[in-house]
Amino acid sequence: MKEYFSKPEVILTVSFLIGTFIIHRLIIWSAAKLSQKIHRSELRKQYLKRYTGYIIWTICVIAIILIWGFNTKGFFVALGSTFAVVGVALFANWSILSNITASFILYFTFPYRIGDRIRIHDKDLPVTAVIxxxxxxxxxxxxxxxxxxxxxxxxxxxxxVSILQDKKGSVFDITDDSVDRTV
Incomplete structure (x- = not known):
């Protein structure tokens, strides 16, 4: 039994699991501190924890599979096939990936929050609403x-996007009635 725990694969696997756990907790802790500083909601913090957890633990599982020396040729064929199918699916519906990326950008940098009244300036379908x-x-x-x-x-x-706060409309809302045509 003692020889089993001294195998390099076991040591590397335990090291990867502990390292991944520490990195995951460090990222969550850093994001929580930043969220407090920029006043983000608890629900948005949960989304961030979930998505970063998926990414970090998937990388860890792949690394452990490679450590244990599964048939790498077959593994890479399966992995390549999986990525090809996912790539076609994302290409067919690229907005999924862009929406996830946009969610992270909105979380960390964008100036509006839940509860803000905004106006989206779209010529086809302008929207005034509360987030x-x-x-x-x-x-x-x-x-x-x-x-x-x-x-x-x-x-x-x-x-x-305009943040309206307590106003009902935006300065960009120009109607035909408000334009003075007496020139």
């Missing part, structure tokens, strides 16, 4: 009429 929640793929917006809109996070980064 109810910011999820991993979309943001929930509630209009004055009580309508609940799911708006993709990547579009929030692509469109102009």
């Amino acid at each position: 109810s929640d910011i999820k991993g793929f979309y943001t929930l917006l509630e209009t004055d009429e009580g309508e609940l809109i799911t708006y993709p996070n990547n579009l929030l980064l692509q469109k102009g």
Whole structure:
């Protein structure tokens, strides 16, 4: 039994598990401190923990599989096939990846928060609403009429957005009635 625990594979596996756990906790701790500093909601912190956990632990599992020396040729064929299928799926629906990326950008850098009243400047469908929640793929917006809109996070980064605070409209809201045509 003693020889089993002195094998390099066991030592490396335990090291990877402990290292991954420490790195994961360090990232969560750092994100929590930053979240406190920039006043982010508890729900958004949970999304961040979940997504970073998926990424970090997946890398750890792949490393452990390689440590134990599974048939690497077969493993890489299976891994390549999996990535090919996922790549085709993401290419067919690229917005999934861009929405996740946009969610991280919104979490750390964007100036609006849950509860802010915003105006999205879209020429086809302008929206004025209050942010109810910011999820991993979309943001929930509630209009004055009580309508609940799911708006993709990547579009929030692509469109102009005004924070209205207590105002009902934006300075960019120009109607034909407000334009003085007496020249």
